[in-house]
Amino acid sequence: xxxxxxxxxxxxxxxxxxxxxxxxxxxxxxxxxxxxxxxxxxxxxxxxxxxxxxxxxxxxxxxxxxxxxxxxxxxxxxxxxxxxxxxxxxxxxxxxxxxxxxxxxxxxxxxxxxxxxxxxxxxxxxxxxxxxxxxxxxxxxxxxxxxxxxxxxxxxxxxxxxxxxxxxxxxxxxxxxxxxxxxxxxxxxxxxxxxxxxxxxxxxxxxxxxxxxxxxxxxxxxxxxxxxxxx
Amino acid sequence: xxxxxxxxxxxxxxxxxxxxxxxxxxxxxxxxxxxxxxxxxxxxxxxxxxxxxxxxxxxxxxxxxxxxxxxxxxxxxxxxxxxxxxxxxxxxxxxxxxxxxxxxxxxxxxxxxxxxx
Numbered sequence: 040x041x042x043x044x045x046x047x048x049x050x051x052x053x054x055x056x057x058x059x060x061x062x063x064x065x066x067x068x069x070x071x072x073x074x075x076x077x078x079x080x081x082x083x084x085x086x087x088x089x090x091x092x093x094x095x096x097x098x099x100x101x102x103x104x105x106x107x108x109x110x111x112x113x114x115x116x117x118x119x120x121x122x123x124x125x126x127x128x129x130x131x132x133x134x135x136x137x138x139x140x141x142x143x144x145x146x147x148x149x150x151x152x153x154x155x156x157x158x159x160x161x162x163x164x165x166x167x168x169x170x171x172x173x174x175x176x177x178x179x180x181x182x183x184x185x186x187x188x189x190x191x192x193x194x195x196x197x198x199x200x201x202x203x204x205x206x207x208x209x210x211x212x213x214x215x216x217x218x219x220x221x222x223x224x225x226x227x228x229x230x231x232x233x234x235x236x237x238x239x240x241x242x243x244x245x246x247x248x249x250x251x252x253x254x255x256x257x258x259x260x261x262x263x264x265x266x267x268x269x270x
Numbered sequence: 271x272x273x274x275x276x277x278x279x280x281x282x283x284x285x286x287x288x289x290x291x292x293x294x295x296x297x298x299x300x301x302x303x304x305x306x307x308x309x310x311x312x313x314x315x316x317x318x319x320x321x322x323x324x325x326x327x328x329x330x331x332x333x334x335x336x337x338x339x340x341x342x343x344x345x346x347x348x349x350x351x352x353x354x355x356x357x358x359x360x361x362x363x364x365x366x367x368x369x370x371x372x373x374x375x376x377x378x379x380x381x382x383x384x385x386x387x
Contacts, residue, residue: 083371100308101305101308101309104301104305104308107340108301108338111338112295115339116369116372117340118375119340119341119347120340120344121304122343122379149374149375151372151373231301250336250339
């Protein structure tokens with residue numbers, strides 16, 4: 040009997056935990072969030088040169104090496120970025136900002152792309168604190184149709200990394216040691232793996248394409264609704 | 271008895287391997303050699319990136335996986351840059367055959383290799 044009561048106790052605690060988790064961020068199915076992409080089923084995506092709103096001058100060059108892979112894994116044909124970005128450069132387009140008034144049908148015509156991916160690097164920086172620091176990368180991604188110019192998908196991925204290096208303790212000497220550790224950490228910090236994680240957070244919400252085994256099977260997948268972007 | 275344990279352990283290890291992430295593509299070190307090439311676009315980094323892409327193609331075939339989208343196209347473009355036009359056209363055609371979505375761009379690239387000569 041005693042084991043039975045303790046079983047009941049455990050059971051009710053578990054139930055409460057499960058119920059509480061239901062109160063997390065608001066969720067919605069992929070098909071309700073992004074109906075356009077299911078209507079059009081684009082097969083191929085052209086990645087446009089990222090728009091860099093951060094203060095890091097080289098963020099664009101480095102970030103753009105991280106986009107092809109996750110998009111391919113989502114099941115889309117991705118036009119080779121090394122080729123397409125070079126062609127766009129020759130046309131004087133270094134930056135997707137310069138494309139604001141270009142009809143997207145041009146990309147269908149010239150490259151054969153069904154959709155284009157705009158990416159904006161919103162944050163790519165390290166904030167130094169007295170001891171320690173934070174690295175923040177925030178990427179906003181938006182997929183647009185070359186057929187209808189409509190937005191098919193949009194999501195933001197953010198990654199914050201604590202560079203503090205833990206508490207080494209030990210009074211003033213400890214503080215100095217910590218400051219040195221932090222300086223060393225930030226000097227060798229490589230943004231790219233964190234940018235990959237930011238992409239992962241953003242792209243998990245994207246409905247999959249025709250090369251993916253779950254193509255046309257992910258309508259009902261739940262994703263977290265993000266607050267509208269603050270401009 | 272010992273023998274049986276060894277056999278069982280081996281079987282368990284083999285079956286566990288089968289549960290590993292079986293990813294759609296083999297990307298090798300693609301993004302890191304590309305990153306190095308972006309950081310410093312010298313001939314050595316270009317050669318390393320091209321040879322990495324060549325081994326991705328070989329290993330994808332070995333693993334029975336489809337070569338990642340755009341890879342043949344990028345290789346064709348790199349061969350074009352290093353003045354191997356015959357190879358460039360060969361790879362643009364490989365991309366077109368594997369991924370019909372690439373046709374428009376690949377035809378354009380093939381045409382531009384013949385324009386230049």
